[in-house]
Structure formats: C-alpha cells, structure tokens
Amino acid sequence: MWAGESQFTAKRSLPSVTGRPLSLMMTISLPGLDDDDGTAPVCLVDITEIDRLNAELDRSVARLKQVNRELETFTYSVSHDLKAPLRGIDGYSRLLLAEHRDQLDDEGRQFLSHIRQATQHMGVLIDDLLAYSRLERRELTLTALPLAGVVDGALAGLRADLAAAGVELEIRIDPALRVLGDGQGLTMALRNLVDNALKFSRERSPPRIVIAAGSSPDGVQLSVRDNGVGFDMKFHDRIFSIFQRLHRAEDYPGTGIGLAIVRKAMERMGGRVWADSQPGAGSTFTLELPKATS
Amino acid sequence: MTTERPILLVEDNPLDVDLTLRAFKRRRVTNSIHVARDGEEALAWLARWENGETWPAVILLDLKLPKVDGLEVLRQLKQHPTLRVIPVVVLTTSEEGADVQAAYHLGVNSYIVKPVDFEKFMDVSEKIDLYWTVVNRLGY
Numbered sequence: 401m402w403a404g405e406s407q408f409t410a411k412r413s414l415p416s417v418t419g420r421p422l423s424l425m426m427t428i429s430l431p432g433l434d435d436d437d438g439t440a441p442v443c444l445v446d447i448t449e450i451d452r453l454n455a456e457l458d459r460s461v462a463r464l465k466q467v468n469r470e471l472e473t474f475t476y477s478v479s480h481d482l483k484a485p486l487r488g489i490d491g492y493s494r495l496l497l498a499e500h501r502d503q504l505d506d507e508g509r510q511f512l513s514h515i516r517q518a519t520q521h522m523g524v525l526i527d528d529l530l531a532y533s534r535l536e537r538r539e540l541t542l543t544a545l546p547l548a549g550v551v552d553g554a555l556a557g558l559r560a561d562l563a564a565a566g567v568e569l570e571i572r573i574d575p576a577l578r579v580l581g582d583g584q585g586l587t588m589a590l591r592n593l594v595d596n597a598l599k600f601s602r603e604r605s606p607p608r609i610v611i612a613a614g615s616s617p618d619g620v621q622l623s624v625r626d627n628g629v630g631f632d633m634k635f636h637d638r639i640f641s642i643f644q645r646l647h648r649a650e651d652y653p654g655t656g657i658g659l660a661i662v663r664k665a666m667e668r669m670g671g672r673v674w675a676d677s678q679p680g681a682g683s684t685f686t687l688e689l690p691k692a693t694s
Numbered sequence: 695m696t697t698e699r700p701i702l703l704v705e706d707n708p709l710d711v712d713l714t715l716r717a718f719k720r721r722r723v724t725n726s727i728h729v730a731r732d733g734e735e736a737l738a739w740l741a742r743w744e745n746g747e748t749w750p751a752v753i754l755l756d757l758k759l760p761k762v763d764g765l766e767v768l769r770q771l772k773q774h775p776t777l778r779v780i781p782v783v784v785l786t787t788s789e790e791g792a793d794v795q796a797a798y799h800l801g802v803n804s805y806i807v808k809p810v811d812f813e814k815f816m817d818v819s820e821k822i823d824l825y826w827t828v829v830n831r832l833g834y
Contacts, residue, residue: 483810
C-alpha cells in the first residue's frame with residue numbers, strides 16, 4: 401500500500417477465541433494526498449456468515465447442475481433403450497402377419513394391425529422426445545442468419561408433403577432480412593410450424609400456407625399462417641406445453657411435442673413464439689428473434 | 695463371378711439379430727452372415743482375418759455393445775494396417791450428433807439409423823446388401 405491509493409481491502413480467515421474459524425474483511429481507507437491528516441480509518445467486518453452462505457450456494461448450484469445433467473442423460477438413454485423392444489414388437493407383428501396370415505381370422509389380423517399402429521405411434525413419440533431432449537442438451541451457436549435461406553432449408557424436406565396435399569404455399573420474405581439466432585434451432589421450430597399448418601389445413605380446398613417476415617420494434621417477426629381449423633384462444637398457453645393436445649388422435653394424429661419444441665427452441669435463442677387464431681378461421685404462429693446488426 | 699463374401703453383423707440384442715437375419719432372408723439376401731454378439735467377439739475376427747479367413751464384404755456395426763463398445767471396435771479396425779480397408783456401416787438406434795461425428799472421425803464408411811418400422815428396416819437391409827455386396831467395388 402502506498403500513499404495516494406485510496407482504499408485497501410483484504411480478507412483473512414483467522415482462528416477465533418471460540419475455536420470456530422472467523423472470516424474477516426478489513427478495509428483501510430487512506431486520505432487523499434492533499435488532505436493527509438495522518439489518519440487512516442480501518443474497518444473490520446465479520447463475513448463468516450456471508451462466506452458460509454456463499455459456499456452453500458456454490459454447493460447447491462453444483463448439485464443442481466449435476467442433477468440436470470443426470471436428468472438429460474436419463475431422458476436420452478430411456479428414450480433410446482425403448483426403441484429396441486419396440487422394433488421387436490413391430491417386427492414380429494409384421495412377420496406374424498406375413499408368414500402366418502392364413503392361421504389368423506379377420507379379428508386376429510385386425511388386432512395385429514392395431515398392435516402395429518400403436519407401435520408406430522410410440523416410435524414417433526420417442527423420436528419427438530429425443531428431439532426435445534436433444535434441443536435441451538445441444539450447444540447453441542448464435543449467428544447472423546439470412547432468414548430467406550433458413551426458410552428455404554427448413555422447407556426442403558417438406559416440399560413433397562406440401563405438394564402431395566395440394567398446398568398453395570406463399571413465401572414473402574425480404575432477402576436482405578437477417579436475424580440473430582441458432583440455425584438448427586430456428587430450422588427445427590419452422591419445420592414444426594409448417595408441419596402443424598399442413599396438418600390442420602389439410603382438409604381445406606385448397607390448403608393455404610403463407611410464410612411472411614418483417615421488422616418489428618423488438619427485432620424480426622416470422623409468421624406461418626394457415627387457413628385450417630384454428631383453435632380457441634383460451635387454449636393459447638396450453639398448446640405450447642409438452643404433451644398437450646386439443647384434438648382427438650383419430651382426427652389429427654400427433655404427440656403433443658411439436659409446439660413444445662418450437663417454444664423451447666425459441667426460448668433458448670432468446671426469442672419467443674405466440675399464436676393468433678379463432679376456431680374455423682385458421683391460425684397464425686409468429687416467431688420473434690433479435691435482428692442481426694452485422 | 696467371384697465367390698460371395700460374407701457379411702459380419704455385430705449386434706448384441708438377440709431379437710435384433712433374429713430380425714436382421716429374417717429381414718435379409720425375406721429380401722432374398724444370399725450372402726452368408728456371421729454374427730458377433732459383443733465388441734470382444736467382433737475384435738476376435740481381426741485375428742481370424744489376419745490368418746487368412748475370407749474378409750467380409752461389409753461389417754454392420756451396432757454402437758451400444760457390451761464389453762467393448764462399437765466406437766472402440768471401429769477405432770481398432772480403422773487403425774489396423776491392412777484390415778482398415780474393410781467397409782464398416784454403423785447400424786444403430788442412435789441419431790445422436792456426437793455419435794455420428796465420432797463414427798465418421800474414426801473412419802466409418804456409412805452411418806445408418808435403424809428404423810423401428812420393420813417394413814422400412816427390410817428396405818434398409820436390402821439397400822445395404824445391394825450397395826455393399828453388389829454395387830460397391832472393394833479394395834481387396
């Protein structure tokens with residue numbers, strides 16, 4: 401310490417008279433060079449309790465991180481290991497149908513086809529769960545993404561389905577528009593929204609899907625609009641929760657994970673998602689992300 | 695025509711072994727198929743091939759294996775001075791990016807995710823056989 405320095409702080413752990421170690425913080429304040437009156441106030445604070453609480457907090461954080469890691473591994477390996485027996489059920493049902501068809505009556509064959517349907521459904525459920533858990537574990541890379549390119553990429557795997565359903569697809573995106581986000585996450589969110597739009601507008605003739613983007617005060621908004629069955633806005637928050645479905649499985653198949661994936665992906669990128677709809681009048685799902693500055 | 699080379703299937707789950715053999719049979723795959731039931735059994739083949747046993751046309755490798763896991767089997771095979779030229783196709787349930795990356799970095803020739811649907815699984819098996827035992831030209 402030298403003259404001119406205004407403050408000096410030190411922390412020490414000392415043995416105390418009670419036998420318990422004591423943490424003390426000592427602060428010495430020096431007067432300025434020009435008003436040196438030869439005194440320097442010294443302040444001693446007992447920070448034993450603060451230190452103890454800090455250490456406890458560190459331990460809690462470490463424990464939570466550990467539990468979180470274990471939970472992620474658990475979801476992943478459970479989903480994974482569930483697939484092997486499922487392959488057995490599907491495989492042997494199928495073999496039974498193929499190789500012993502004549503020994504079964506109509507009802508027997510129908511039972512087998514129900515077994516296979518249920519197996520397929522569980523397979524999709526596990527895949528969606530895996531996708532959801534992967535999303536949680538994956539490292540994010542936030543970069544400036546050209547929006548039109550991301551939309552194009554997300555649609556690549558869906559174009560055949562869209563064409564087969566006779567969808568009129570319209571894309572209105574300024575090619576210069578760039579958002580700050582994670583490419584894979586945004587692609588996943590978009591794909592799920594377009595999938596959803598297709599699923600709920602399939603019965604319209606023709607189904608129409610409009611993907612549009614524009615700047616907003618908070619960044620860039622990308623919306624997917626369909627002319628499908630829509631939903632009552634009182635269910636707005638529920639549809640984004642995992643395993644929540646508004647429709648019976650026989651009307652619209654699904655696992656109730658798709659929109660949860662969308663919300664999780666957006667939250668992880670610091671963006672958000674919401675929907676506007678009314679029954680029978682189609683839905684608009686909007687994603688919002690920060691605008692890329694560079 | 696050269697004699698048909700066998701296929702080595704490395705798979706620990708007995709139902710998966712049976713289903714794979716049946717899938718091949720239903721799609722009229724005629725190559726003989728050897729089965730290794732864990733990583734150690736798979737690695738034991740290395741010595742046999744060194745001693746003159748016919749090299750397989752392709753190795754179908756599961757990743758989750760008892761004793762020695764699939765990636766380790768792959769690593770040892772692809773570091774072998776001569777046997778490294780044998781094509782290895784990872785055939786697994788894992789779609790995990792980390793597994794795919796690791797397999798390719800170790801030199802895998804192809805990575806295929808096993809479908810749950812048996813119909814699709816038969817299609818995949820048939821394609822694997824057609825590609826690796828008929829279309830593909832081996833380096834040995």
